[in-house]
Amino acid sequence: MPDKNISFIVDEWRFVPNEGQIQFSDSIVTIDNRLTKLLEFLCQNPGLTHTRDELIDHVWGGTVLTDQAVTQAMFELRKLLKQHSLKGSSYIVTVTKRGYRFDGEVSFEKLDIQKPDNTTIPPPNESVLKQEQPIDKIEQERSSPKQPRIALTILSILVIILTGLLLFQYQTDQPSITKDDNKHLSHYEFRYAVLNVSEDVKARPELYGMVIKLVEHIGFYSNVRIVKSERHKQLAALEFNILTTPSRDGKKLRLLVQYRNRVSDQLHLNRRYSTNFSRFNETFTSIIDDLLRAMYIGVSEEEIQRDIGVFPENNEATKSLMAGTGMTYTGSDFEGALEHFRHAKTLAPNNAYTIAVNYIGEVLNAFTKDESKQGQIIQSLNQEFSSSLEKSLDEKRSAKVCEANAILALANGDAEIASKVLLSIPYNQYTPLTYLLMAKAEEAQGHIDAAKELYLQGTQNTSSPTALELASPLFFDSNLDSLINELKNPTKKSY
Known part of the structure; x- marks a missing residue:
C-alpha cells in the first residue's frame, strides 16, 4: 500500500x-x-x-x-x-x-506527522482471539505417562458424549451469532454500520456534534443505520472511525475520517479534514461527498448543499449549534447545551433551523422542571416561538422545523395536526425524535398499537430504552414500562 x-x-x-x-x-x-x-x-x-x-x-x-x-x-x-x-x-x-x-x-x-498523545480508537475488526496453550503445559502433557488403553478409550467416549450434549444445548438455547458464523461472508448486513469515535473527538463538543450531524446526513442518502448492541455489531458490514490528528506541520488539528468495508477488509476512505468552522460548509460537504462516493452512492452536490443549507450562514452560530448537539448526545451538561443553542440564536435570530432547535430544547427542558410549573413554562414558550415557527414551516420547511411545529401542536393538544406535519417530512430524513413524536400523536388519538410500533422505531439507532424513558412524560404520561423492560431484558417479553 x-x-x-x-x-x-x-x-x-x-x-x-x-x-x-x-x-x-x-x-x-x-x-x-x-x-x-x-x-x-x-x-x-x-x-x-x-x-x-x-x-x-x-x-x-x-x-x-x-x-x-x-x-x-x-x-x-x-x-x-x-x-x-x-x-x-x-x-x-x-x-x-x-x-x-x-x-x-x-x-x-x-511528511513529518506528529501522532496525538491521547488518541485511542477501537480496533477496526472485532474478532475472537484464540487463546494459545502455554508451551510449558504442552511439554508437561507430552512428558506425562500414558494411561492404560481401556481407561483412555472410556474417557474419550465420555468426552465425546458430553461435548455433543453441550453443543446440542448451546445450539438450542443460543440463536445468536457463533464464532463459526463469522467465517461466512453471508452473515454480514450492509444496512448496519459501527461508529467508532475517539475520546478526543468527544471531548470537543463542537466536533462531536458535527459527527452526529454527519451520521444523520449520511443516513439521508443511504439505508445505513448505526448499531450499538454487540450482537448487531457482529453483523455490521460497514465501519466508520473518526478521530483527531495534527496537520502535516503539526500546527493545526484535523478530523480524520475513515471508512472500512468489513467484507473486503478494505479501507476505502482515510482522509483528514479541517476543523476550522469558518470552512464548515465546504468541509461538511466534502466529508459527506467523499463517504458517499466510497460507499458507491451517487448524490449530486446540489442536493447535499440544499440539505446542509438549513444551517446558519454565521459560522460561529453553526459552531454553537454543533457544540450544543455534542453536549446533548454525551449527556454531560444539558443546561450547557441550552446555553450554546441560545447563543446561536442571538447570532442567527432569523435562521429557521436555529429557532427550531432552541424551541425543542427549551420544551424538553421544561418537562424536567416541577410538574406544577410545566404548563406555565410551555405556554410562555409557545407565545414566544409560535409565530416564527409557523412562518418557517411555510417558507423554509425542514425536518427539524417540522419536528418543532409538531411539538407546538402537541403542546396545544392538537395531535392530528402534529401527525400531519410529521408525515410531511421525507421518510429518509426521519430521526428518533420524529418517531417518538409520531408515537405520542398516535397515542393521543387512541391508536395504541401504532404508537407501540413507532416508539420501538424511535429506539432502533440506540438499542437502548433511554429514548422511551425521556419520551414517557412528554405532554402526557405514557405507560411505557413494559416496552422499557422488554428492551432492557430482550429474552423476557412482556405481554
Whole structure:
C-alpha cells in the first residue's frame, strides 16, 4: 500500500493526498476523494501511459464505470490544474487510442506527522482471539505417562458424549451469532454500520456534534443505520472511525475520517479534514461527498448543499449549534447545551433551523422542571416561538422545523395536526425524535398499537430504552414500562 504520509511536488505546486489538497502558489484547493485517488496514481507513475482499464482497476478498484465517468474525472482535473498552475498547463496528455499520460517532473517529500498523545480508537475488526496453550503445559502433557488403553478409550467416549450434549444445548438455547458464523461472508448486513469515535473527538463538543450531524446526513442518502448492541455489531458490514490528528506541520488539528468495508477488509476512505468552522460548509460537504462516493452512492452536490443549507450562514452560530448537539448526545451538561443553542440564536435570530432547535430544547427542558410549573413554562414558550415557527414551516420547511411545529401542536393538544406535519417530512430524513413524536400523536388519538410500533422505531439507532424513558412524560404520561423492560431484558417479553 502506498505511503500516505508523503506529498508530491510538481513545479511550483504541491499535492498532499492525505488531506486532498493541492497547494498552488496563490491558493489551496481541496478536491474530492475521486480526484485525489486519480491524481495520486498519476503522480506515482509520471510519464507512463495508462489505458482506461488500468485507471479503472487502480483508481476505482475495478468498479465497472462508463467511459464518460473516466473522461469527466480527467476533464475536471485538467481544468483545475490549468486554471491554478503558473504554467497554465493541464499536465495530463491524451495519447490517441492508448490512454492518458501525466507529463510533469514529480518529486516526493515525506511528511513529518506528529501522532496525538491521547488518541485511542477501537480496533477496526472485532474478532475472537484464540487463546494459545502455554508451551510449558504442552511439554508437561507430552512428558506425562500414558494411561492404560481401556481407561483412555472410556474417557474419550465420555468426552465425546458430553461435548455433543453441550453443543446440542448451546445450539438450542443460543440463536445468536457463533464464532463459526463469522467465517461466512453471508452473515454480514450492509444496512448496519459501527461508529467508532475517539475520546478526543468527544471531548470537543463542537466536533462531536458535527459527527452526529454527519451520521444523520449520511443516513439521508443511504439505508445505513448505526448499531450499538454487540450482537448487531457482529453483523455490521460497514465501519466508520473518526478521530483527531495534527496537520502535516503539526500546527493545526484535523478530523480524520475513515471508512472500512468489513467484507473486503478494505479501507476505502482515510482522509483528514479541517476543523476550522469558518470552512464548515465546504468541509461538511466534502466529508459527506467523499463517504458517499466510497460507499458507491451517487448524490449530486446540489442536493447535499440544499440539505446542509438549513444551517446558519454565521459560522460561529453553526459552531454553537454543533457544540450544543455534542453536549446533548454525551449527556454531560444539558443546561450547557441550552446555553450554546441560545447563543446561536442571538447570532442567527432569523435562521429557521436555529429557532427550531432552541424551541425543542427549551420544551424538553421544561418537562424536567416541577410538574406544577410545566404548563406555565410551555405556554410562555409557545407565545414566544409560535409565530416564527409557523412562518418557517411555510417558507423554509425542514425536518427539524417540522419536528418543532409538531411539538407546538402537541403542546396545544392538537395531535392530528402534529401527525400531519410529521408525515410531511421525507421518510429518509426521519430521526428518533420524529418517531417518538409520531408515537405520542398516535397515542393521543387512541391508536395504541401504532404508537407501540413507532416508539420501538424511535429506539432502533440506540438499542437502548433511554429514548422511551425521556419520551414517557412528554405532554402526557405514557405507560411505557413494559416496552422499557422488554428492551432492557430482550429474552423476557412482556405481554
